[in-house]
Amino acid sequence: MNPKVRNIRTQLLSDNWYTLNKIIFDYLNDKGVWETQERESYDRGNGAAILLYNKEKKTIILTRQFRMPTYLNGNKDGMSIEVCAGLLDGDEPEVCAIKEAEEESGYRVKNIERVLEAYMSPGAVTEIVYLFIAEYTDEMKVSEGGGLDDEHENIEVLEVNFNEALDMVKRKEIHDGKTIMLLQYAQIHNLVE
Ligand SMILES: Nc1nc2c(ncn2[C@@H]2O[C@H](COP(=O)(O)OP(=O)(O)O[C@H]3O[C@H](CO)[C@@H](O)[C@H](O)[C@@H]3O)[C@@H](O)[C@H]2O)c(=O)[nH]1
Numbered sequence: 001m002n003p004k005v006r007n008i009r010t011q012l013l014s015d016n017w018y019t020l021n022k023i024i025f026d027y028l029n030d031k032g033v034w035e036t037q038e039r040e041s042y043d044r045g046n047g048a049a050i051l052l053y054n055k056e057k058k059t060i061i062l063t064r065q066f067r068m069p070t071y072l073n074g075n076k077d078g079m080s081i082e083v084c085a086g087l088l089d090g091d092e093p094e095v096c097a098i099k100e101a102e103e104e105s106g107y108r109v110k111n112i113e114r115v116l117e118a119y120m121s122p123g124a125v126t127e128i129v130y131l132f133i134a135e136y137t138d139e140m141k142v143s144e145g146g147g148l149d150d151e152h153e154n155i156e157v158l159e160v161n162f163n164e165a166l167d168m169v170k171r172k173e174i175h176d177g178k179t180i181m182l183l184q185y186a187q188i189h190n191l192v193e
Pocket residue numbers: 017018046047048049085086087100127128129151152153178
């Protein structure tokens with residue numbers, strides 16, 4: 001509860017795929033005066049993302065896919081290199097992370113660790129992304145990956161040297177927030193030396 005916030009009203013703007021609301025509320029400002037504010041808030045539920053790494057090979061697993069919103073905002077071909085991730089769809093974050101890893105990369109991982117959680121765009125999007133890490137080996141590959149056909153995901157799976165991935169961040173070839181966070185987490189904690 002925040003005593004500086006009261007009288008929250010919600011006005012539905014769109015519920016086509018997920019839900020966009022206009023929220024009108026009163027906020028007690030620094031001068032002690034209640035003022036009415038409006039904020040649009042996009043609710044897509046929460047998500048999970050997972051970095052798969054291999055200590056022996058010094059590699060990680062990434063995906064590459066077309067992301068329309070990035071194409072609309074400066075990403076030349078709209079392609080985005082990301083860790084495996086997806087929306088929870090009613091699952092616990094751990095369950096979702098394991099499921100997305102297999103659907104998108106083809107690796108069936110068991111021992112995963114939750115390391116961070118973050119609001120990725122707190123001014124506009126309600127989503128919390130839960131961030132995980134897990135070791136993978138070649139033996140864990142059970143399918144091609146590539147995402148679900150019925151969702152037209154068209155995901156390419158990449159196995160990349162860890163230091164090369166860090167260089168890709170520097171060169172801005174990797175520009176996805178959750179992916180940068182997990183790569184830096186791995187670097188700080190020497191997961192792949
Ligand atoms: N028709 C339609 N389909 C959609 C829409 N939005 C998403 N989809 C479909 O739903 C799939 C969702 O796949 P997920 O793997 O669950 O999600 P994601 O898009 O990969 O990842 C999301 O979650 C991450 C973790 O929270 C986020 O970091 C990432 O930005 C993204 O929002 C997409 O691939 C796409 O096929 C939409 O507006 N319309």
